[in-house]
Structures are given as structure tokens and as C-alpha cells.
Amino acid sequence: MDLFEYQGKQFFAGYGMPISPGEVAFTVDEAVAAAERLGTPVMVKAQVHTGGRGKAGGVKFAETIDDVREHAGNILGLDISGHVVGRVWIEQASDIAEEYYASFTLDRSAKKHLGMLSVEGGVEIEAVADENPDAIAKIWVxxxxxxxxxxxxxxxxxxxxxxxxxxxxxDILGMLYESYVDGDADLVEINPLILTEDGRVHVLDAKVTLDDNSVFRHESYAEFDGTQTRDERETAAHAKGLQYVGLDGSVGVIANGAGLAMSTVDVVNQVGGSPANFLDIGGGANADVMAGALEVINNDPSVRSIFINIFGGITRGDEVANGIVEALRRVAIGSPIVIRLDGTNADEGRRILDAHLSESLQMAPTMLEAARMAVALADAGEGAEA
Amino acid sequence: MSIFVDETTRVVYQGLTGSQGRYYGLLNRDYGTQVVAGTNPRKAGTDVDGVPVFANVGDAVEATGATASCIFIPAPGVHDAVIEAAEGGVEFIVAITEGVPAHDEARFYNLLKRDFPGVRMLGPNCPGIISPGRCNIGITAGHIALAGGPVGIVSRSGTLTYQALYELKEKGIGCTTCVGIGGDPVPGTTFIDCLEAFEADPDTKAVMMIGEIGGSAEEAAAAFIRDHMTKPVSAYVAGVTAPPGKKMGHAGAIVSGGKGTADAKMEALREAGVKVGLNPTEAGELMVEIVAEL
Structure with a gap:
């Protein structure tokens, strides 16, 4: 999960790193009140889970309280690469002499932690890596x-x-590594790490991504779960414990297993369609999980057809088919469904489904054929609407 | 022949007394795997349907001669379970568990490499390994695989592996060993480990490889295939149309900073002479063609 800058700074401060005094604000009035308490000048910084804030006008220097009012008014509600700013961080301004870059992340190839440090801070590290790779000092821990x-x-x-x-x-790099390991982070990044005019090394920005798999040993991470950027569909799916990623097409996808779900999304694209989502219901595919998945897909207004792609392994095709039939009994589906069922006891499963087939519930023998049917149904649905 | 496991492999199940461990442990036994022991520090001296339970892996190895361990312990306990297995004396560790923190994986991977260089780890977050007709460790449905050869399979995805085994069986093509290396950021066994073993295995004549977005393991595998493999390889990479920055179900399946895309992986594989299918069915058909030409 991704932390906002201010959450990242508080995370860093917990490990002793020096950060500037600041407050988070959700409205212009809160921003002004915060600046009055902190004393001007301050920085007004958009809090979003994406980069490029500065270029988009999401980070402003405010000399006076009037400036704070003006900038907070402009930044709150600003759309930065699809992320609408809902909160700003008001922070005492720093006198910057120099800007550096520091980070730790996992190097999946080396299977060790990778530390990167550069005197070229304050710009995107990818750009430094492309244009002047020697400016980045790397260590593998x-x-x-x-x-x-x-x-x-x-x-x-x-x-x-x-x-x-x-x-x-x-000092700070030692604390940064400790925060990375002890905090179970996928990424900790300070950009820029600054040297102030009066000679202090100081954390001016924070980018932190925490490992979702580590929450069992970090109770405090529950609060970060509530501030993740998710659309309505993703929020609903997350509440049901489903592995869901929202996409912008019209074919709803349900599959068992992450690989098969990714593959299903690919195949829908390959036959000229556009998937509305990625959804992995896991290996079991029982009625409860299937009903939950169908509810999430059904509530997506852009879905015109649904492609259920199941491969029976240990969970047999007949069990899966009974699960689908039961789920359909519980959820009133608005779009036609195409099912592809293969693997263990697929024939028995298909026989069970045969009795329920109609124009709105079809079956196809292969993944490609099912994808083509689902895409044709989605296109027909769009046409009917237009 | 097969790689990593065969009919002589004797397996201890860490977590055999739990619901998942019991279910799959006994299914593996029914398949013919030598399921010789289970562990649970609080239930030592008892048994699970006749399989003796010991306090730890060391005791189980001493009493039963177990050579491999299969871990069905919940994620918080996997780090210690892996170390216990290595210290206990097994040479092969299969961790099925999903949801293990990446820092734990990075730590036990490097600890095993340093202190237990002879131990092979598979997973975590993997379906396990099956050498059809000889040994099945993990959660793969044994009957979807045809024994024999000539194909070896290595995959990051569970269901796509089953799909591959099943499609090959439908075409009458057998498999020497099918290895699920798992979808996590730090897999204990890599594509290259498996490709190297398949290259050395006389009964494996061709290899099918199933990758997915994230990391650069497929690119590294492509370089290995180009430089070291004489046997033909077919491949499929899932996630061609995955949006950047989103984890697609697996912890390791993420395109970040423009790196780890399926297109780049497929291109690297093609350049290495691998026959790349655009979907699992096509990859299966390519393997059928390869086998026909053997």
C-alpha cells in the first residue's frame, strides 16, 4: 500500500529522521489555520498517490496567509494524472542549499536490498538513471x-x-534502512534529501510503499488501508476480500487464479474487446465467492457482458458449476454471461450448466471462443444502448 | 527421469495437522507420494490418518529419513518454518503458503544460500511440484497430468500450469516434471534453476515456460536459453494488457517504472529462439508442434 507524503514523513519520524513541522488539511480554512499555527512562509503540497505533483501545480510556496488561501484553493480538487487532490500538507518552508536522493527497495534479480544515493536530487530518479547513471551510487545489502x-x-x-x-x-541513511526493514516497506524514498543553508541534512519529501503481506505484524497499518486510492468498484471488491483491479472496458471478467485472470484479460483484448476488470476468485470458486464476484461486476455500470473463465483443478468442475448456479440464484444479473469451464470433471460441470443455458447464460468450449462470444455480446449491448 | 523429486522423495508436511495441510498432504499420499511425517510441536506423538507427527523437522528426519519438506504453515510462521526445515536436514523445501512478507522471503533466501547451500527452496506462494506418476508435492490435481515425457514445465502461475498440464494430456503428451515456482517477488527456485535441470535431464526433450508481468526473471531466462539450452522451449507470458502500477493478484505481478512488461519479456524470449504463444492455448499448440518434430 502507498502512503501519502505526510504519512511517509510521520513513518520516517518514528525512526528518528528529521522532518519539518506540518499539518494535514482537507479544506482551505483548515490549511489557513494550520499555516497560522506553523507560521509563514510554508509550502502547500498536494497529497496524492502519484508523481509529477510539482509540474501539475500541486506544490506551491506561500509567503503569506493570503498565499496559503489562494494556493490551497487551487490545489484542493486539482486533478493530477487522474488523482483528485482531497488533502494538502502544510509544512514550514526550508532554506535549501543542496538536494540529494536516497532510497531502498528490493532488487528482485539480485534478491538483495538495493540502496540508491545521488547528489542529483529533486528530479525524477528515472531521468538521472537514463541521462547520468554514474551520478547514482548503488549498494546491495x-x-x-x-x-x-x-x-x-x-x-x-x-x-x-x-x-x-x-x-x-x-545518520539518516541508517535510519532509512531501519525503517525499510523494520517497517516491511517495498520502497522508502527521500527525494529530495536536503542540506539546509544552516548545515542540517533534512527529509523534505517521502515516498513509502508498504508490503500488504506484512500487516499481520503492524497493527498501525490499518489506517493506511483506509487512505488507498481505489475506485468504487475496487472498494467494494476489497471489502469482499477479492483480488480485483478496475479497468475501463465493457467485458466483466471472473477467473480462478491470478495467472488465468491475467490471461483472460489478455485474451479479451486480443479478440478486439475491452475488459472492465481483472478479478481472481482463487482456487476454490464456491457459490459464496462466485456470488460476491458477480455482485461486484454487476454493480459496474460499464459492464455489458460477463466472461466467467474457470479451470477445475482440485476443485472439480461439477462443484464449480453448482457454485455458479447457486450464485446466479442469489444475484440478479444485468448482463449476459459466457462461461468457459475446463479441467477436472468439466463434462459433469457442463451438464449441470446445460440445464440453465439461455440467451443470457451461454457456454463455450474454449477460452478464445468464450472471449469472442463475450466481446460480441458486449458490442451488441453497447449498440442497443446507443 | 524427472527433476528435483521422484518416487524416492520422502516428504514431511509442516502443518499436516491443519486443515489445508491435512487435505493436501493426504491427497499427495493418495497420489503415491511418500508422505512419511508431519510436524506440530504441540501434537508430537499423535498421527494424521496414520502419518506420524513429530515436534519438529529434525525429529521427523531422524525417525523417518524424510528428504523433503512441504510447508502449509500460515504466512507469519513461514520464515521460521523454512529455517527449521533446513536445520532439520531436508534437502528440498516447498512452501505453498501465500502472503509471506517480502522481507522474510529475502532474508531466508539469503540465509539458505549462505548457511545451507545444498538445500533447494521452492516458493513461497506456489502450487508445488509434480513429477507425474512418481511424486506430487503441493496442491496440483494429480490426475490432470500425464506421466512420462517428453515435456518439462516451469511456471509462475498455478492455474495456468494446470491448464498447460491438462491441454498436453488431452493431446496425449506427458510431462517429466512440472514446477510451479510461484508468483512472489523472491522465489526460492527460479526459471533458470529449472531450465538448467531440464536441460540436464535426459527424459525431458522440450520445455514449456509460463511467465507473467513483473521483475525480470523471464528476461534472465531468455538469456540462459539463448546461451545454454539445446532443447526447444515454448512460452507464454500473462499480463500483456495489465495496467502499470497495479498488482495483478500475485505480489510479484506488477509493472513498475515501465519495467517488467509482458511485451518486453516476450520479445526477449523470441530473440532467444523461444516459440512464444499469445495465449495459453496457442502456447500449448506450439508445444504440440515441437513434440511432433522431436
């Missing part, structure tokens, strides 16, 4: 050994940070 201070010092030297920043950077 074995998770068993961890990161010691001597290694960190060598790393800071390799990155070429100036003498004035060395001690502060070594």
Missing part, C-alpha cells in the same frame, strides 16, 4: 547481514556528498 555504519560511510563517499552533509546523511 544482504538482508541477513544488514547495513553497518562503515558501509554507509563508504556509500556516502562514493556518492560524492559534500563534507558538510556526510554526518547527517550517514
Amino acid at each position: 544482504d538482508p541477513v547481514d544488514g547495513l553497518d555504519e562503515a558501509t554507509t560511510r563508504d556509500w556516502v563517499a562514493a556518492a560524492g556528498l559534500p563534507e558538510a552533509a556526510v554526518e547527517g546523511a550517514v
Whole structure:
């Protein structure tokens, strides 16, 4: 899960890293009140789970309270790459002498933690990596050994940070690594890490992604779950514990297994259609899960047809078919359904479904054929609407 | 022949007394796998349908000669279960459990590499491994696989693996071993480990590989195939149309920063001479063609 900048800063502060005093605000009046408490000048910063805030006008310097009112008014409600700003972070402004970059993430190829440090901060690190890769000092940390201070010092030297920043950077990088490991983060990134005019090394921005699989040992992460960017459909699916990703097409997709669900989305695209979602109901595919999945798809106004793609493994095709029949009894479906059922006891499963087939419930022998039928039905649905 | 496991593999199930462990452990036994023990520190001395339960893997190895372990422990306990298995003396560890934190995986992966270099880990978050007719460890339905050869299968996805096994069986094509390496960011066994073993296995004449978005394991596999494989390979990569930045069900299935796309993976595989199918059925048909030409 992704943290907003201010949540990331509070996460970092919990490990001792220096951040600027600030407050989160949901309205212009709250922003003004926060700035009055903090004292101007302040920064007004959009809180969104996407990059490019500065370019989009989502980060502004406010000299006076009137500036705060103006900027907060412009930024709240701003659309940044599809993310509408619902909250701003008001923070005491810093005097920046230099900007650096620091991060830790998992290098999946090396199977070790990768630390990146650069004197070219404040810009997108991908751009630095493309244009001037030598400006990024990298270290690979074995998770068993961890990161010691001597290694960190060598790393800071390799990155070429100036003498004035060395001690502060070594401290912060040690804390950053601790936050990354102890906090079960997929990514911790400070961009920029700054040297102030008065010689302090300071965290000016925070990007933190936490591992969803680690929440069992971090009770406090429940609050972050509530601030994830999800559309209505994703929120409904998440509440039912379904693996769902919203897409913008018209064919609703239900499949068992992540790989098969991805593959189903691909095949719908390949035959000229456009999937409305990715939905993995897992291996079991019983009536409860199927009914929940159908409800989520059914509530999506852009769905014109539904493609259920099931491969029976340990869960047999006849059990799956009974689950589908039972789910259809519980949920009144608005769009025609195409089912492809294969694998263990698929013939028995198909016989069970045969008795229920109609114009709104069809069956196809293969994945490709089912995809073509579902796409044709979706197109017909669009046509009827137009 | 087969790779990694065969009829001589003796398996201890960590978590045999739990509902999942019991269900799949006994199914594996019914298939013919040598299910020799289970573990549970609170139930040592009891049994699960005749399978003796020990306090830990070390005790089970000593009493039964277990050579492999299969983990059905809930995610919070998987890290310690893996270490227990390695310390207990098994040489092959299969972790089925989904939802293990990535930091735990990175830690036990490197710990095994350093302190237990002879131990092979498979998973976590994988369906397991089946050498049809000889040994089935994990959650694959044994009857969808035809024993024999000449095809070896390695896959990051469970259901797509079943699909592949089933389609090959329908065409009368058997499988030496089918390895599900799992969908997590730090898999214990990689595509390359499996490709290397299939290349060395005389009964495996061709390999089918099923990848998905995220990471660069498929690209690394493509380089290995180009430089080291003499046997033909067919492949499929799921997630061609997955949106960037979204986890598609598996923790490791994510396109981030423009990296890990299915297109780049398929291109790398094609350049290495792999026959790439645009969907699972097409990849299966390509394998049928490959087998016909063997």
C-alpha cells in the first residue's frame, strides 16, 4: 500500500529522521489555520498517490496567509494524472542549499536490498538513471547481514556528498534502512534529501510503499488501508476480500487464479474487446465467492457482458458449476454471461450448466471462443444502448 | 527421469495437522507420494490418518529419513518454518503458503544460500511440484497430468500450469516434471534453476515456460536459453494488457517504472529462439508442434 507524503514523513519520524513541522488539511480554512499555527512562509503540497505533483501545480510556496488561501484553493480538487487532490500538507518552508536522493527497495534479480544515493536530487530518479547513471551510487545489502555504519560511510563517499552533509546523511541513511526493514516497506524514498543553508541534512519529501503481506505484524497499518486510492468498484471488491483491479472496458471478467485472470484479460483484448476488470476468485470458486464476484461486476455500470473463465483443478468442475448456479440464484444479473469451464470433471460441470443455458447464460468450449462470444455480446449491448 | 523429486522423495508436511495441510498432504499420499511425517510441536506423538507427527523437522528426519519438506504453515510462521526445515536436514523445501512478507522471503533466501547451500527452496506462494506418476508435492490435481515425457514445465502461475498440464494430456503428451515456482517477488527456485535441470535431464526433450508481468526473471531466462539450452522451449507470458502500477493478484505481478512488461519479456524470449504463444492455448499448440518434430 502507498502512503501519502505526510504519512511517509510521520513513518520516517518514528525512526528518528528529521522532518519539518506540518499539518494535514482537507479544506482551505483548515490549511489557513494550520499555516497560522506553523507560521509563514510554508509550502502547500498536494497529497496524492502519484508523481509529477510539482509540474501539475500541486506544490506551491506561500509567503503569506493570503498565499496559503489562494494556493490551497487551487490545489484542493486539482486533478493530477487522474488523482483528485482531497488533502494538502502544510509544512514550514526550508532554506535549501543542496538536494540529494536516497532510497531502498528490493532488487528482485539480485534478491538483495538495493540502496540508491545521488547528489542529483529533486528530479525524477528515472531521468538521472537514463541521462547520468554514474551520478547514482548503488549498494546491495544482504538482508541477513544488514547495513553497518562503515558501509554507509563508504556509500556516502562514493556518492560524492559534500563534507558538510556526510554526518547527517550517514545518520539518516541508517535510519532509512531501519525503517525499510523494520517497517516491511517495498520502497522508502527521500527525494529530495536536503542540506539546509544552516548545515542540517533534512527529509523534505517521502515516498513509502508498504508490503500488504506484512500487516499481520503492524497493527498501525490499518489506517493506511483506509487512505488507498481505489475506485468504487475496487472498494467494494476489497471489502469482499477479492483480488480485483478496475479497468475501463465493457467485458466483466471472473477467473480462478491470478495467472488465468491475467490471461483472460489478455485474451479479451486480443479478440478486439475491452475488459472492465481483472478479478481472481482463487482456487476454490464456491457459490459464496462466485456470488460476491458477480455482485461486484454487476454493480459496474460499464459492464455489458460477463466472461466467467474457470479451470477445475482440485476443485472439480461439477462443484464449480453448482457454485455458479447457486450464485446466479442469489444475484440478479444485468448482463449476459459466457462461461468457459475446463479441467477436472468439466463434462459433469457442463451438464449441470446445460440445464440453465439461455440467451443470457451461454457456454463455450474454449477460452478464445468464450472471449469472442463475450466481446460480441458486449458490442451488441453497447449498440442497443446507443 | 524427472527433476528435483521422484518416487524416492520422502516428504514431511509442516502443518499436516491443519486443515489445508491435512487435505493436501493426504491427497499427495493418495497420489503415491511418500508422505512419511508431519510436524506440530504441540501434537508430537499423535498421527494424521496414520502419518506420524513429530515436534519438529529434525525429529521427523531422524525417525523417518524424510528428504523433503512441504510447508502449509500460515504466512507469519513461514520464515521460521523454512529455517527449521533446513536445520532439520531436508534437502528440498516447498512452501505453498501465500502472503509471506517480502522481507522474510529475502532474508531466508539469503540465509539458505549462505548457511545451507545444498538445500533447494521452492516458493513461497506456489502450487508445488509434480513429477507425474512418481511424486506430487503441493496442491496440483494429480490426475490432470500425464506421466512420462517428453515435456518439462516451469511456471509462475498455478492455474495456468494446470491448464498447460491438462491441454498436453488431452493431446496425449506427458510431462517429466512440472514446477510451479510461484508468483512472489523472491522465489526460492527460479526459471533458470529449472531450465538448467531440464536441460540436464535426459527424459525431458522440450520445455514449456509460463511467465507473467513483473521483475525480470523471464528476461534472465531468455538469456540462459539463448546461451545454454539445446532443447526447444515454448512460452507464454500473462499480463500483456495489465495496467502499470497495479498488482495483478500475485505480489510479484506488477509493472513498475515501465519495467517488467509482458511485451518486453516476450520479445526477449523470441530473440532467444523461444516459440512464444499469445495465449495459453496457442502456447500449448506450439508445444504440440515441437513434440511432433522431436
